[in-house]
Amino acid sequence: MSALNVEQARFNMVEQQVRPWDVLDFRVLDTLRAVRREDFVPQALRAQAFSDVMLPIGHGQVMMPPVVEGRMLQALAVQPGEQVLEIGTGTGFTAACLAHMGGQVTSVDIFPAFIEAARARLPGVTLATGDASAGWDDGKRYDVIAITGAMAEVPESYRLKLNDGGRLFVIVGEAPIMQALLITREGEDSWACESLFETCLPHLIHAEPKPDFTF
Template identity: 50%
Template sequence: MNIEQARFNMIEQQIRPWDVLDQEVLNLLSIVKRENFVPAAYRDIAFADLEVPLPAGQHMLAPRVEARVLQELAIKKHESVLEIGAGSGYMAALLAHRGHHVLTVDIKPELVELAQHNLAANGVTNVQVALGDASRGWAAGAPYDVICVSGGLPVLPQALLEQLKIGGRLAAFVGTAPVMKAQIITRIDDKQFRVNDVFETYIEALENAAEPPRFKF
């Protein structure tokens, strides 16, 4: 496989047509080598339009989803970022190149180890990887400028919203099968939030994610 041709094709055929037009984001996809964060067994499909399998039954998000979320969050160089769901560490690496510091949390020890290894091997020094359940927020380090939830949330916990700074943005995939909404939620003030539905998709729910209340008859 011609790696650079495959990367070019990914950007031009998958990502740009998905309204990812921010040149800084597109450039970053060439700088942060996605193939270095993909398990060796799946290296040949590192740039395919699909969710690459990871250990512990998890998956990387599809490249166009990662890129679109990164664009919509519009992270600034001084901002602190919480990522929920470290996976292979790839999304954390992208976030880290745009922000000041990233804390990425995963509930699976093998993924914490994988993300730490990949980030160190690729020279990403402004990411901390933590083991734990952040499906309903992560108070240590809050409030954050940006929160990126790299997994599905059947409902959006209020506690997570409360961990945003004023002016902060949260990216989340909210809802249940068959269709979920990728949302960017901006904190306007202490009590108000603006919700922007960006696209529809389906992403597996985070382990232990809050469930919507069920009707009882």
């Protein structure tokens, strides 16, 4: 696409896809305009960078559709200086958006290839490789946790990693209908859970539903 067509496609993504899906936070809309999504899409799929679809990125993983990214960013409402943990780096686009909103981002992925490819795209983001399907034990609490792949259920360890007032975004359940949840820590032993919308994403590795056993 020409530079003009890219900017028109970006405008259309924000104004015709994301905003109509009740994403009205100007900071989120500005972030989606500013972070060059096409730079985070696999080269063969750059023409689809602004399409309202999941894009495959390898290893059975996907980039979330822009509308889901927008709703997630709006729900998490990252404030400058907040400590942010992302589980599922992928191409790095979501981490870049979280950082653009002012978060101090740590991003984790189970696939070393994703982390290595993301390093050049994510200056200022702390990157780590590991299996975080059951939690991420780095001894820290966070203001924001974004889990960018689906999970069969939310590990208790992620609730406990939130600071008071901290927010956790996660998609739970099984295909074809999953729930996007926002979990907010209201005190040392108190959490609120809000169901945001229905969607469907591939599960994080090792976070898939366990098969039922029959005898």
